Amino acid sequence: MLTAIAIDDEPMALEVIKSHASKVPFLSMENTFTNAIKALEFLKDKPVNLIFLDIKMPDISGMELATLLPKETMVIFTTAYSEHAVKSFELDAIDYLLKPFNLSRFLKSCQKAQELYELKNGSKTSQSSVFIKTGFEQIKINFEDLIFCEANGNYVNFHLEEKKILSRMTLAETEKLLPSYFVKTHRSFLVNLHKIDKVEKHQVIVLGKSVPVSTSYYDDLLEKLKP
Numbered sequence: 109m110l111t112a113i114a115i116d117d118e119p120m121a122l123e124v125i126k127s128h129a130s131k132v133p134f135l136s137m138e139n140t141f142t143n144a145i146k147a148l149e150f151l152k153d154k155p156v157n158l159i160f161l162d163i164k165m166p167d168i169s170g171m172e173l174a175t176l177l178p179k180e181t182m183v184i185f186t187t188a189y190s191e192h193a194v195k196s197f198e199l200d201a202i203d204y205l206l207k208p209f210n211l212s213r214f215l216k217s218c219q220k221a222q223e224l225y226e227l228k229n230g231s232k233t234s235q236s237s238v239f240i241k242t243g244f245e246q247i248k249i250n251f252e253d254l255i256f257c258e259a260n261g262n263y264v265n266f267h268l269e270e271k272k273i274l275s276r277m278t279l280a281e282t283e284k285l286l287p288s289y290f291v292k293t294h295r296s297f298l299v300n301l302h303k304i305d306k307v308e309k310h311q312v313i314v315l316g317k318s319v320p321v322s323t324s325y326y327d328d329l330l331e332k333l334k335p
Contacts, residue, residue: 110222114140115147115173116162116186121207125160125186128214135218144168148176156181158202158221163187174201182224184217202246220246227285238285240266240275247273251290255303255314257282259296269315291332293321301332 112135114125122140129137138156141147144165161183163170174183183200188207202224203217224239239246249266258265259279266273282298283290289301293312297319306313307329311321321329 110135110158110225111138111156112158112160113138113147113156114160115144117142117165121162128211131211132215132218134222144173157225158182158184160184160186164189182221184221240273242273242275249273251287255300256319257298291329293319293325293329295322
């Protein structure tokens with residue numbers, strides 16, 4: 109279960125979040141705060157997985173507060189001002205809730221946080237998907253829809269059957285997110301073994317697309333393809 113707190117200088121806004129949170133079965137709202145400094149003091153003794161964080165607050169803004177949180181703490185920003193959306197995603201926020209938001213929109217944000225939490229803390233083999241940050245969005249990718257990944261400098265292209273998704277990350281970071289049936293065929297490529305149609309000496313054919321195979325990865329690839 110996800111543990112959470114909410115920080116907002118408007119008590120009515122906190123009441124809305126508490127009401128919505130009470131209807132989410134996998135979320136435990138541990139406390140709410142109108143004072144950001146008191147929230148930080150609380151977190152020293154009782155860290156949580158997720159924080160619902162208002163952006164415009166006196167003394168310290170939500171943006172500033174987010175930079176003081178432990179890296180593993182997930183943040184969902186809540187605000188009445190849409191102009192902060194870009195900056196919030198630059199801070200790797202899970203989501204951005206524009207007030208007033210309903211239960212359905214709130215639940216969608218919580219589900220994103222839950223899936224990311226399970227991915228980081230559970231067995232990769234039990235997962236069927238992952239959220240990938242692209243631009244200012246988090247996009248869900250189902251593992252079985254993913255054909256291969258291609259490194260391109262500081263970015264990775266996720267090749268699906270119908271589209272490509274570009275994310276700023278390394279191939280090594282990508283490999284840690286994916287199940288064991290994604291294997292390297294080249295220093296710049298990870299391939300879904302379930303999608304390979306044909307193996308040749310210097311390439312594999314994956315749903316009609318050619319992916320290079322380096323000599324150093326060839327034997328390992330053949331070993332992993334054995335029944």
